[in-house]
């Protein structure tokens with residue numbers, strides 16, 4: 001049994017079967033990649049883990065609890081954090097403030113409640129936020145305004161906003177999308193460091209260099225169906241995987 005057990009997930013949008021009997025088992029402390037051509041159903045699946053979508057049928061068990069029917073903030077409090085593809089940061093606030101907000105949200109359950117309530121335990125949260133910024137090598141930029149960061153740095157800030165929640169499972173949606181190669185390599189190194197602390201990560205990624213540098217296990221989706229799940233060396237030469245990508249539109 002893994003920390004995240006997904007079985008028999010089906011999800012349709014109108015006449016489109018976006019997920020078709022999907023099973024996935026993410027083992028504790030591993031980096032598990034979900035790959036597949038455009039439109040394969042990767043984001044839909046991730047959205048089923050965080051409560052943004054409710055599958056038509058199926059089971060999503062995380063660390064002994066069922067996530068089906070829970071609200072996004074409840075799933076977050078259960079220990080699942082997500083780093084989005086487009087950074088969802090507060091542009092006018094400092095890096096430190098940006099990282100403090102999800103720490104309060106994890107503790108208290110919602111953003112809005114926190115922004116107007118007295119900031120209980122602020123110094124502890126501030127300390128944790130500084131530690132999370134240090135984890136992504138941005139402690140020296142804590143006072144900078146988030147909007148002034150480069151795109152790569154904004155992604156790292158978002159990573160800190162996930163880490164500050166001290167999740168048991170971190171979901172990363174294309175963490176290197178749109179990055180130049182040097183930034184991508186720096187992000188790979190950073191994620192390797194974070195993985196070495198024992199944090200379980202699920203990563204959606206199109207860049208195979210990133211996938212094969214990080215993943216210990218890979219699930220391949222095509223047209224909503226899992227066509228392979230294995231260790232990276234076996235996925236590379238898998239005939240069904242090559243077929244799914246042949247002439248595919250993945251970037």
Ligand SMILES: Nc1ncnc2c1ncn2[C@@H]1O[C@H](COP(=O)(O)OP(=O)(O)OP(=O)(O)O)[C@@H](O)[C@H]1O
Pocket residue numbers: 013016018036037038039040041042043044045
């Ligand atoms: N809210 C929605 N309403 C209708 N169709 C949707 C919705 N969300 C996704 N789809 C469709 O479901 C299918 C799976 O989409 P999804 O975004 O999960 O794929 P993906 O593998 O993440 O693709 P990409 O790599 O391009 O992000 C696609 O055909 C998409 O058009």
